[in-house]
Amino acid sequence: MLHFLFLLSLLSLLFCAFLDKTNKNLIYFVGLLCSSSIFLVSCIFLTDFNFNTTTFQHIITYNLGFDYLNIAITFGIDGVSLFFIVLSTLLIFLCVLFIKNEHLLKEYIITLLFLDFLLIAVFTSTDILFFYIFFEAILIPMYLMIGLWGSRERKIRAIYLFFFFTLIGSLCFLLGLLYIYSIAGSFNFEQLIKFPFTFEQQYWLWLAFFLSFASKIPMFPLHIWLPEAHVEAPSVGSVLLAGILLKLGVFGFVRYSLCLFPDASLFFSPVIYLLSIFGIIYGSMNALRQTDIKRIIAYSSVAHMNLVTLGIFSFNIIGIEGSIIQSLSHGFVSGALFFLVGILYSRYHSRSLYYYGGLVHLMPVYTILFLIFTMANIALPGTSSFVGEFLILLGIFKINFFVSFFATLGVILCGCYSLWLSNRILFGNLKNNFTLNYLDINHREFLIILPLLFFVFLLGIYPKVFLDYLHFNCTNIFFLINYV
Numbered sequence: 001m002l003h004f005l006f007l008l009s010l011l012s013l014l015f016c017a018f019l020d021k022t023n024k025n026l027i028y029f030v031g032l033l034c035s036s037s038i039f040l041v042s043c044i045f046l047t048d049f050n051f052n053t054t055t056f057q058h059i060i061t062y063n064l065g066f067d068y069l070n071i072a073i074t075f076g077i078d079g080v081s082l083f084f085i086v087l088s089t090l091l092i093f094l095c096v097l098f099i100k101n102e103h104l105l106k107e108y109i110i111t112l113l114f115l116d117f118l119l120i121a122v123f124t125s126t127d128i129l130f131f132y133i134f135f136e137a138i139l140i141p142m143y144l145m146i147g148l149w150g151s152r153e154r155k156i157r158a159i160y161l162f163f164f165f166t167l168i169g170s171l172c173f174l175l176g177l178l179y180i181y182s183i184a185g186s187f188n189f190e191q192l193i194k195f196p197f198t199f200e201q202q203y204w205l206w207l208a209f210f211l212s213f214a215s216k217i218p219m220f221p222l223h224i225w226l227p228e229a230h231v232e233a234p235s236v237g238s239v240l241l242a243g244i245l246l247k248l249g250v251f252g253f254v255r256y257s258l259c260l261f262p263d264a265s266l267f268f269s270p271v272i273y274l275l276s277i278f279g280i281i282y283g284s285m286n287a288l289r290q291t292d293i294k295r296i297i298a299y300s301s302v303a304h305m306n307l308v309t310l311g312i313f314s315f316n317i318i319g320i321e322g323s324i325i326q327s328l329s330h331g332f333v334s335g336a337l338f339f340l341v342g343i344l345y346s347r348y349h350s351r352s353l354y355y356y357g358g359l360v361h362l363m364p365v366y367t368i369l370f371l372i373f374t375m376a377n378i379a380l381p382g383t384s385s386f387v388g389e390f391l392i393l394l395g396i397f398k399i400n401f402f403v404s405f406f407a408t409l410g411v412i413l414c415g416c417y418s419l420w421l422s423n424r425i426l427f428g429n430l431k432n433n434f435t436l437n438y439l440d441i442n443h444r445e446f447l448i449i450l451p452l453l454f455f456v457f458l459l460g461i462y463p464k465v466f467l468d469y470l471h472f473n474c475t476n477i478f479f480l481i482n483y484v
Contacts, residue, residue: 001048002058002075002124005041009117012038016113021106028100031109035096038116039089045082051468056126056190074188075124079473080254080324083466084247087331088119091243094448095236098339102234104148112236115141119244123251129187131256132177135212135248136170139163142237142245149234158232161225169212169222176208192260199263206264209257216249217305220279227286230298231351235342238294242301243335250305250327253312254320258477265313272313277406279306284413288420293341293351296421297334300377303410304330304385310407311392319395320474321467326388328466329376329459333385336373336452340366343445344425347438353421358430363440367426369449374422376456378415384459 012034019027050057056076063072077085092112102108115138122134139162146159181187184195197205215222226246230238258265283302290296304326311323343366345351360367376383379390389411397404441449459466 001041001044002077003060005038005120006060006075006117008034008041009038009113009120013110013113013117016106016110019106024105027106027109028096031096031113032093034113035089035093035116038120039086039093042085042089042120045077046086046469049077049079049082049469051079052472059126072127073130074126075121076126077124079469079471080251081123082469083324083328084123084244084251085120087247087328088123088244089116090451091239091331091335092116092119094335094339094451095239097444097448098239098342099236100444102149108145108149108236111141111144115240122248126189127187128180128189128192128256129177132170132173135173135252136166138245138248139166142240145237145240146229146233149237150232151234154228155232158225158228162229165215165218165222165225166212169215172208173212176205179208180205189255189259197261199267202261202264203267206257206261206268209252209261210268213249213252213257214275216252217246217309218249218302219306219309220275220282220302223279223283223302226302227295227298230301230338231292231294235338235345238298238338238342239335242297242338243331246301246305247327247331250308250312250323253309254324254477258312258320266315269313269315272309273400273403276306276309276313277403279303279309280407280410281413284410284417287417288413291353293344293353293421293425294338296417297337297341300414300417301330301334303414304334307389307392307407307410310396310403311388314392314395314399316395316398317471317474318391318398320477321470322388322391322393322395324470324474325459325463325466326385326392329384329388329456332452332455332459333373333376333383336369336449336456337377339445339448339452340370340373343441353424356425357428358426359438360426361430362438365440365446369441369453370426371422372453373456374418376460378418379411382457382460384456384463387460387463 016030016034019030056078059074059076061072061074092115095112096109099108118134118138122131122138125131125134143159143163146155180192184192186192218226229241233241280303283299283306287296287299290299308323308326311319311326341351348355376385379385393404393407396407
């Protein structure tokens with residue numbers, strides 16, 4: 001089945017590349033058909049998954065003829081990567097549905113399908129070298145997306161920042177990989193997890209991996225590129241940045257930093273706690289003072305993802321499961337918020353709070369949806385964020401009360417800037433000079449938001465559906481950390 005998923009992704013990409021670019025309706029239809037097919041195939045893995053094992057499933061290996069170097073491309077799925085694949089394919093499908101009226105439609109859909117293929121590859125790769133290759137190749141479609149479809153002149157600066165911060169971490173990551181191969185003779189994750197790294201080796205390798213993963217999350221102070229990239233990216237680019245790309249750092253920490261270097265992870269945990277607390281409070285305080293709607297949600301993402309990092313390094317099952325659940329929830333919630341901001345931008349071409357007010361009188365359905373996802377962002381009970389944040393805070397509380405106290409401040413501050421944002425946009429005086437021409441969301445836009453709404457409530461009301469898949473893998477990580 002995994003082999004079929006890769007084949008479908010590549011064939012979809014090639015098929016769209018040969019379409020006539022002047023026939024936009026055909027291109028749009030084919031893009032929807034291909035992206036929806038990839039999403040449906042990825043969902044099949046949910047029905048054909050063994051809960052009671054920590055080993056990789058649906059393993060496929062492509063031999064490249066490098067047997068003398070002990071290098072082969074190996075892919076597999078476990079309980080951690082499974083939901084990230086489903087989240088990625090879902091958001092790519094919704095992004096294709098969103099871009100119906102964009103210019104360079106063929107190139108846009110090809111870029112999204114290429115990104116879809118790379119995300120599937122990076123989340124299923126069990127060979128750390130090819131994980132690195134796919135991990136860094138994701139820069140290419142995101143670079144094109146911001147550069148070609150970005151909305152303002154500052155997009156060039158945003159691209160440079162995005163590239164610069166990622167490049168620094170990537171070079172350290174690559175040096176760490178080369179050193180691992182020199183001492184272990186393999187890039188295979190299942191072989192490396194059994195290799196007896198000394199503490200000194202773990203120390204330096206953990207730092208090399210940390211710079212790459214922390215800049216992707218992004219952790220404080222490596223977060224500078226994210227607000228700029230969000231503001232200058234198109235709506236679809238912001239959805240993918242917040243919904244998927246930030247999760248690559250989470251996945252890297254959970255899969256590689258914790259499992260391969262458990263002693264170093266424990267050693268550096270106080271540094272992680274300090275940086276994460278700074279990130280939570282700094283991101284929240286910055287969100288309170290912004291006037292650009294996208295920048296507010298971007299700084300909200302910084303705060304939420306630094307909270308996820310606390311859960312990862314809580315070193316207990318509750319915190320690790322909470323961090324993964326919160327990552328998925330953030331993908332649904334922030335993705336929906338950026339879609340909603342994009343819908344607003346498509347009608348007026350401004351993201352400044354000064355131009356909005358009283359939209360409840362003109363866009364009642366939009367107002368209801370915006371309020372629901374605002375409440376989900378605050379972690380209202382019954383929504384997905386509540387489950388994730390509760391598990392993270394409980395996991396952190398088990399090891400350090402003061403860290404959990406400061407992390408909770410982020411939850412309070414999130415309520416402040418989220419409610420302030422909703423009040424400024426939806427309520428208050430109607431600004432007749434700017435908003436009289438607004439129309440409520442149409443059927444296509446509602447269909448984009450509906451799946452995200454479904455998953456937010458499903459994960460919030462019945463999280464056991466997700467936790468069953470995660471439990472054995474998170475338990476295995478817990479034992480690796482505490483008993484290796």
